[in-house]
Structure formats: structure tokens, C-alpha cells
Amino acid sequence: MRTLQGEFDGSGLKIAVLCTRWNDDVVDRLVDGAMDVLSDCGVDDDDITLVRVPGAFELPLVADRLADRYAEDGGLDGIVALGAVIRGETPHFDYICTECAKGLSATALEYGLPVGFGVITADTAEQADARAQADEDHNKGAEAASAVVEMITLLRSIED
Ligand SMILES: Nc1c(NC[C@H](O)[C@H](O)[C@H](O)CO)[nH]c(=O)[nH]c1=O
Numbered sequence: 001m002r003t004l005q006g007e008f009d010g011s012g013l014k015i016a017v018l019c020t021r022w023n024d025d026v027v028d029r030l031v032d033g034a035m036d037v038l039s040d041c042g043v044d045d046d047d048i049t050l051v052r053v054p055g056a057f058e059l060p061l062v063a064d065r066l067a068d069r070y071a072e073d074g075g076l077d078g079i080v081a082l083g084a085v086i087r088g089e090t091p092h093f094d095y096i097c098t099e100c101a102k103g104l105s106a107t108a109l110e111y112g113l114p115v116g117f118g119v120i121t122a123d124t125a126e127q128a129d130a131r132a133q134a135d136e137d138h139n140k141g142a143e144a145a146s147a148v149v150e151m152i153t154l155l156r157s158i159e160d
């Protein structure tokens with residue numbers, strides 16, 4: 001039986017980290033978690049581009065624009081999308097979360113580009129805080145970055 005599995009060797013990879021300004025007290029900790037994982041995987045700091053967008057609703061458009069501009073020429077190997085959407089009084093939360101996830105997934109599929117979904121969707125600030133801890137097992141940014149590196153290497157193994 002043949003098994004295909006990604007690795008966590010990020011040497012030479014070019015990664016874009018997208019993050020929101022909304023809830024930056026949480027999101028900045030997701031960025032820290034993602035950067036720590038990318039560094040641990042051997043991604044060169046000079047090969048990481050950090051892009052800040054207003055909110056989670058804007059993540060897909062910027063992800064799509066980056067993919068369209070850089071994915072084809074080898075200028076981008078993966079995207080880590082980070083945000084924190086915290087439910088309020090109205091259904092606004094649902095629309096933001098749905099469109100954010102749908103849009104990021106559409107870009108991944110359209111360009112064959114790994115996009116890590118590091119967007120916390122929480123009912124309370126406490127839930128969001130619990131998913132942005134320094135411990136990478138409790139940090140959605142670390143989780144998303146790890147998934148991107150693994151997916152890039154897995155997809156390359158399929159192409160071989
Ligand atoms: N409430 C949250 C938002 N709302 C803003 C939207 O994402 C968007 O920027 C606005 O609707 C303008 O288009 N964004 C978050 O990332 N997190 C939230 O909790």
C-alpha cells in the first residue's frame with residue numbers, strides 16, 4: 001500500500017499571512033502562533049509576507065488577489081488566513097463567517113493553493129481568547145500555519 005503524507009519542511013516556501021485588524025488583541029496572538037510554526041518549519045522570515053485587512057469579510061478578496069498575482073509564477077506557495085469573529089446581537093456574525101470560509105475555500109480550489117483557515121468563529125470573547133493561547137495546541141494561527149506547510153508538501157508529493 002502506498003501512503004502519501006505531507007511533511008513539515010518549510011524551507012524555500014513563500015507564505016502570505018493575512019490577518020484582520022478587527023479583534024487585534026486576539027488576532028495578533030494568532031499571528032504570533034503562525035509565525036512561530038512557520039519558523040519552526042524552516043520558512044525564511046524574508047519569505048513571509050504579512051498583510052493586514054479590515055475584517056474577516058475582507059480576507060477572501062485579498063487572498064484571491066494575492067493568489068491571482070503570485071501563485072502562477074511561483075511567487076506564493078500558501079496563504080495563512082487569520083481572524084476572529086465574535087458573535088454580537090444580530091445575524092451579522094453568520095454572514096461574515098459563512099462568506100469568509102466560502103471565499104477562502106474558493107480561492108484554494110481555484111488556484112490549487114493551500115489556504116489555512118485560521119479564523120476563530122466564537123460566541124464569546126472568552127471562547128476566542130481560549131483559541132489564541134501561546135501554547136500552539138490552543139492557537140488557531142499555529143494550527144492554520146502547520147496545515148498550510150503540510151498541504152504544500154503533500155500536494156507536491158502527488159505531482160511527483
Ligand atoms: N464583527 C466582526 C467583524 N466585522 C467586520 C467585517 O469583517 C467587515 O470588515 C465589515 O462588515 C465591512 O465590510 N470582522 C471581524 O473580523 N470580526 C468580528 O467580530
Ligand SMILES: CC(=O)[C@@H](O)COP(=O)(O)O
Pocket residue numbers: 085086087088089090091092093096
Ligand atoms: C460579528 C459582528 O459583526 C459584530 O460586530 C457583531 O455585531 P452586531 O452586534 O451588530 O451583530
